[in-house]
Amino acid sequence: MKKLLSSILSFLGFKKHEVIDEKALKIYKGKFAFCGASGAVPTGKMITVQGKQFQEGRSVCPVMNGPSVANLKLVPNPDITPDGTENTVWSFFWYYDEVPQAPTWETLPTVSRSFVLGYEPSNQMSNMFCMPCKVIKSVNGVELAECYGPLNEAAIPLRRAVSVHAGETSVTQAPEGAPYPVGTIIPTIN
Numbered sequence: 545m546k547k548l549l550s551s552i553l554s555f556l557g558f559k560k561h562e563v564i565d566e567k568a569l570k571i572y573k574g575k576f577a578f579c580g581a582s583g584a585v586p587t588g589k590m591i592t593v594q595g596k597q598f599q600e601g602r603s604v605c606p607v608m609n610g611p612s613v614a615n616l617k618l619v620p621n622p623d624i625t626p627d628g629t630e631n632t633v634w635s636f637f638w639y640y641d642e643v644p645q646a647p648t649w650e651t652l653p654t655v656s657r658s659f660v661l662g663y664e665p666s667n668q669m670s671n672m673f674c675m676p677c678k679v680i681k682s683v684n685g686v687e688l689a690e691c692y693g694p695l696n697e698a699a700i701p702l703r704r705a706v707s708v709h710a711g712e713t714s715v716t717q718a719p720e721g722a723p724y725p726v727g728t729i730i731p732t733i734n
Contacts, residue, residue: 567616568615568616568617568702568703569613569614569615569616569702570613570614570616570622571611571612571613571614572611572612572613572614572622572623572636573610573611573612574609574622574623575607575608575609575630575633576607576608576609576612576633576634576635576636576638577605577606577607577608577633577634577635577636577672577677577689577691578605578606578607578608578612578635578636578637578638578640578643579603579605579635579672579673579691579693579726580637580640580643580654580716580717580718580726580727581640581643581645581654581716581717581718581719581726582603582604582605582645582646582672582718582722582725582726583603583646583670583718583719583722583723583724583725583726584601584602584603584670584672584693584695584723584724584725584726585601585602585723585724586599586600586601586602586695586724587600587601587602587692588600591692591693591694593618593671593693593694593697593705594617594618594703594704594705595705596697596705596707598694598695598696598697598705598707599694599695599696600692600693600694600695601670601672601692601693601694601695601724602690602691602692603635603670603672603690603691603692603693603726604646604680604688604689604690604691605635605672605677605688605689605690605691605726606643606644606645606649606686606687606688606689607633607679607686607687607688607689608638608643610638611638612636612637612638613636613637613638614634614636614674615673615674615699615702617702617703618673618674618702619634619674622634622636626676626677627676630679631678631679632676632677632678632679632689633677633679633689634674634675634676634677635672635673635674635675635676635677635689635691635693636673636674637673637699640654640717641653641654642654643717644684644686645719648683648684649683649684649686649688650684654717655717655719656715656716656717657715657716657717657720658713658714658715658716658730659713659714659716659720659725660710660711660712660713660714661696661708661709661710661711661712661713661714661729662710663710665723665724666720666721666722666723666725668695668696668724669695669696669708669714669716669724669725669726669727669728669729670693670694670695670696670697670724670725670726670727671693671694671695671697671698671699671726671727671728672691672693672726673693673699673728674699675691675692675693676691676692677689677690677691677692678690695724696708698728698729699727699728700728700729700731701731708729712729712730713729713730714727714728714729714730715727715728715729715730
């Protein structure tokens with residue numbers, strides 16, 4: 545498990561010599577929304593994450609079943625859904641080479657890419673890591689959930705909400721041109 549967590553942290557941009565408190569992350573097994581290949585649309589509302597307010601975005605994401613990474617600082621018990629029923633799931637992260645994707649929800653290869661944050665919806669970002677999601681429907685046999693999370697807020701660091709800024713580099717698997725692609729900035733060492 546430690547090796548798997550190390551591999552995921554490496555994929556997210558952490559270097560081996562960086563200090564990571566592994567108690568913040570947990571491998572969860574079960575149903576979750578995977579938003580890493582989705583975009584988001586602004587809702588016009590605000591959302592509070594760890595005491596800070598951000599513009600809120602809505603993503604539609606496939607519901608997956610299997611291992612994923614959860615942030616225990618946001619979701620202390622990933623085994624309990626947001627409302628305690630099967631009508632909701634948390635959005636967690638896992639690396640996929642292919643995943644159901646909008647608009648048809650056909651399973652397609654994912655393309656990991658980086659982009660520099662700017663001022664247009666296609667080069668801003670959303671964070672859907674460990675956010676509550678409502679299971680809404682199935683399309684072409686794929687169960688979908690709508691997830692709400694902050695726009696232009698980083699998934700990393702894990703313990704505090706941090707705004708992202710134009711000029712920073714983000715990673716995503718959302719298609720190029722998707723509005724507010726779900727992702728996070730690549731951590732750097734100063």
